[in-house]
Amino acid sequence: MTQEVPQGVDPHIPNTARMYDYFLGGKNNFPADRELAELVLSAMPEVRDGTRENRLLIGRVVRYLCEQGVTQFLDLGSGLPAAENVHEVALRYAPQARVVYVDSDPVVAAHGRALLAGPEQVAMLHGDVRRPREVLDSPEVRGLLDFGRPVAVLMMFLLHLIPDTDHPQDFVAAYRDALAPGSYLALSHVGTDHAPERVARVSQFYRRANAPFCPRPGKEIAAFFGDFELIPPGLATGKGPELGFPFTDPESPPFYDDDFARMGYAGIGRKP
Ligand SMILES: C[S@@+](CC[C@H](N)C(=O)[O-])C[C@H]1O[C@@H](n2cnc3c(N)ncnc32)[C@H](O)[C@@H]1O
Numbered sequence: 001m002t003q004e005v006p007q008g009v010d011p012h013i014p015n016t017a018r019m020y021d022y023f024l025g026g027k028n029n030f031p032a033d034r035e036l037a038e039l040v041l042s043a044m045p046e047v048r049d050g051t052r053e054n055r056l057l058i059g060r061v062v063r064y065l066c067e068q069g070v071t072q073f074l075d076l077g078s079g080l081p082a083a084e085n086v087h088e089v090a091l092r093y094a095p096q097a098r099v100v101y102v103d104s105d106p107v108v109a110a111h112g113r114a115l116l117a118g119p120e121q122v123a124m125l126h127g128d129v130r131r132p133r134e135v136l137d138s139p140e141v142r143g144l145l146d147f148g149r150p151v152a153v154l155m156m157f158l159l160h161l162i163p164d165t166d167h168p169q170d171f172v173a174a175y176r177d178a179l180a181p182g183s184y185l186a187l188s189h190v191g192t193d194h195a196p197e198r199v200a201r202v203s204q205f206y207r208r209a210n211a212p213f214c215p216r217p218g219k220e221i222a223a224f225f226g227d228f229e230l231i232p233p234g235l236a237t238g239k240g241p242e243l244g245f246p247f248t249d250p251e252s253p254p255f256y257d258d259d260f261a262r263m264g265y266a267g268i269g270r271k272p
Contacts (some may be wrong), residue, residue, distance in 0.1 A: 002184070006033045006106055006107055006110055007106070008106050009106055009107055010148070011030040011031075011212050012030075012031065012032050014028055014032045014033050014035070014036035014037075014208055014209040014210065015029075015030075015105065015107070015209065015210045016032055016078055016161055016206070016209050016210060016211045016213075017079055017103070017105040017107065018030065018033040018078070018080070018107065019036060019037040019077055019110050020032050020035050020041070020051060020211065021033075021079070021080040021082070022037040023037060023041075023048050023051040023052075024046055024048075024051050024052060024055065024082050024083075025160075026080060026082060026272050028080045028107065028111060028120070028159060028186070033196065036205060036206075036208055036209060037102040038193055039205050040128075040202055040206075040239055040244065043198070043201045043202060043205065044198060044201070044202055044260075046256045046257075046260040049204075049254070049255045049256045049260075050202060050256065050260065050263075051157075052255075053254050053264075054156060054157050054188055054264070055082055055083060056084075056249065057246070057247070057266055058086065058089075058154070058156050058188075058244065059084045059089045060246035060247075060249060061154070061156075061186045061246050061266075061268060062086055062089040062090050062093070062152075062154075063089060063093050063246065063255045064245065064246040065152045065184055065186070065267070065268075066089075066093035066094040066107045066152040066155060067093065068098065068184070068263065069091075069150070070094075070151070070152045070183075071094045071096050071097045071098065071147045072096065072097070072098050072099075072144075072146065072149065072150065072151040072152065072185060072272045073086055073087075073090055073098070073099040073100070073130060073151070073152050073154065074100050074102065074135070074141065074145060074151055074152070074153045074154070074172070074175075075099060075100070075101045075102065075105070075154045075155070075156075076102050076118075076129045076135070076153060076155050076175075076228060077102070077103060077104075077129055077153060077155060077158030077161070078091050078101035078103050078108065078112065078124075078154075079103065079108060079157075080107070080111055080112075081111055081112060081115045086101070086154065086264070087098050087099040087101075087113070087116070087121070087122045088244050089163060091104055091121070091165050091202070093253060096104055097119075097121060099120070099121065099122045099123075099144075100120070100122075100123045100124075100125060100140050100141050100145060101116075101123070101124045101125065102124075102125045102127050102129060102135055102141075102169070102217075103124075103125075103126065103127075104126070104127065104128045104129070106126065107199065108124075109126035112124035113169070114119070121144070121193045122144075123141075123143065123144050125138050125140040125141065125142070128223065129155075129162075129171065130162065130168075130171050131160065131171075131173050132141050132174035133174070133225050136174075136178050137183060138176075147178055147179065147180060149180055149182050150179070150180055150181075150182040150183040150184070150271075151179055151180070151184075152183065152184040152185075152186060153175050153176075153184070153186070153235060154186050154187070155172070155183050155185070155186070155188075156186070156187060156188045156191070156225075157188050157190075158187070159187060159189050159214075159216075159224065160190045160214050160215050160216065160223075161211045161212070161213065161214065162211075162214065163212050163214045164214070165223040166221070167221075167222065168224070168270050172185075172224045172225055172226075176212060176226050176228065176271065179270060179271050180271070181271050182270070183270070183271045184268055184269065184270050184271070185225060185227075185228055185268070185269045185271075186266075186268045187221075187222075187265075187266065187267060188264065188265065188266040189216065189263075189265050189266075190213075190214070190215040190264060190265070191215055191216060191217060191218050191221060191237065191263060191264070191265045192215045192217050193217055193218050193262075193264075194219075194237075194263050195261070195263060198263075199263060200216050202215075203215065212222050215263075218235060218237065218265055221235060221265050221267075222267070224269060225267060225269035226269075228267050228269030228270055228271050228272070229269060229270050229272055230268070231268040231269055231270060233248060234248070234267065235265055235266075235267040236262075236267060237261070237262050237264060237265045238258050238261045239253060239254045239261040240253070240258070241253075247266055
C-alpha cells in the first residue's frame with residue numbers, strides 16, 4: 001500500500017484482511033501485516049497456495065451457482081479486491097446478476113467501493129456479519145437483493161476468523177432463515193481434524209492480529225449448513241478428482257499435497 005493510511009486504520013496492528021491480501025501477492029498491506037504473514041508462512045509455507053486455491057474455488061462455486069440459475073449473491077467477509085472477484089465471475093455467467101459485498105474492514109470497504117463505482121448491479125456494505133439484521137436490512141442489501149427469490153450467501157474463509165464467543169452458529173442460522181427455498185450457502189473454512197498441532201501454531205501467530213484464527217472440527221463446520229441439503233460430495237476436504245466440480249478443477253489439480261489440502265473444508269448447501 002503506498003503509505004497513505006485511511007481514517008480509522010491502525011497500520012501497526014497486523015490485519016487479517018491485509019495479511020490475506022499479502023498471501024495473494026496483493027499490494028494493500030503494511031509492514032506489520034507483511035511481518036506477521038511471513039511468520040505464518042515460515043510455519044506453513046503452503047498457506048500462500050491455499051489462499052490462491054480458495055480464490056479459484058470461489059470462482060468455480062460462483063460459476064456453479066450461476067449454472068443452477070442463481071443470479072443474486074451476498075458475499076460476507078468479501079475481502080480486498082483480488083483476481084476474479086465474485087461480481088466479475090457472476091456477471092460473466094449471468095449478466096443480470098446482482099452482488100452485495102459485506103466486510104467490516106474499512107480498508108476493504110474503501111477499496112471495494114472504488115472498484116465498484118459504476119455497476120448498478122453491485123454494492124459494497126461496510127458492515128459486521130455478526131449482526132445479520134443490520135446487514136439484511138441495510139439499503140445496500142435491500143436495494144439490490146430480492147429475498148423472495150433464491151440468493152446465494154457466500155462465507156469463504158470468513159468463519160474461521162470468528163470465535164465461538166461471537167456465536168457464529170446463531171448468526172449463520174439467521175442468514176439461512178432469511179433465505180427463500182432454492183437459496184444456497186457456500187463456505188470454506190480451515191479445520192482442525194488434520195494436523196491439529198500445525199494449525200494451532202498458526203492460531204498462536206494470529207493472537208497478534210486484529211482478529212483471532214479459529215479453525216474448527218469438520219463436525220462443527222458441517223453444522224453451519226443446518227438443514228440445508230449438501231451438494232455432492234458434501235463437506236469436501238482434501239483434493240482429487242473424486243471430489244468433483246466445483247471443489248476441484250479437473251484441468252489443474254491443487255498445487256500442494258493432500259496433507260495440506262485436508263486442512264481445508266468447503267461445501268455448498270441448498271435450502272429445501
Ligand atoms: C480471509 S478474508 C477472505 C476474503 C474472501 N472471502 C476470500 O475467501 O477470498 C476474510 C475477510 O472477512 C472479513 N471479516 C472478518 N470478520 C468480519 C466480520 N465480523 N464482519 C464482516 N467481515 C469480516 C475480513 O475483514 C476479511 O476481509
